[in-house]
Amino acid sequence: MTLPPLPDDAVILAARADDWRAAVREAGRALTRSGATREGYADRMIAVLEEFGAYIVIAPGLALAHARPGPDVVRSGLAVVTLAEPVAFGHPHNDPVRVVVGLAVSNAEEHVASVAGLANVFNDRSAIDRLADARSVADVVAVFDEGGEPSREATDGAGPAA
Numbered sequence: 001m002t003l004p005p006l007p008d009d010a011v012i013l014a015a016r017a018d019d020w021r022a023a024v025r026e027a028g029r030a031l032t033r034s035g036a037t038r039e040g041y042a043d044r045m046i047a048v049l050e051e052f053g054a055y056i057v058i059a060p061g062l063a064l065a066h067a068r069p070g071p072d073v074v075r076s077g078l079a080v081v082t083l084a085e086p087v088a089f090g091h092p093h094n095d096p097v098r099v100v101v102g103l104a105v106s107n108a109e110e111h112v113a114s115v116a117g118l119a120n121v122f123n124d125r126s127a128i129d130r131l132a133d134a135r136s137v138a139d140v141v142a143v144f145d146e147g148g149e150p151s152r153e154a155t156d157g158a159g160p161a162a
Helices: 020-033 041-052 108-122 126-132 137-147
Strands: 011-015 057-059 062-066 077-087 097-104
Touching (some): 011 137, 020 062, 020 077, 020 097, 041 062, 077 126, 097 108, 097 126, 108 126, 126 137
Parallel strands (some): 011 077
Antiparallel strands (some): 057 062
């Protein structure tokens, strides 16, 4: 199953975040920097947590930050943020979070397919630890290539695929 694109500029390693809002905001910045979303998507992801709670913390150490499709989604995309220090999101069993995966999709069908693809990636229990310990974008991409095959998009043709 193909996941949304995970461009190199949507990966942030060892981010500093004082709380879950800052961690989600980092994922939103990465999605915006990669061109998947516009400013404001991070605020919508935060609003989801404020409304529904920490259900996005889907496994020990892993949060899947997302919001419904909307006008601030330019195209589907993924972002990965590893945290220098784990952050509590308020989940009774899966806190603290070390890895935030940001997801933006343009329609409900893509959401279902993307979540299923991510489930394939994280069926490997070592995937979260490998992401949390990643030292390079290539380390992050390797985890996804093994489990979910995110699409890789060329940047300007002058450098590595992004």
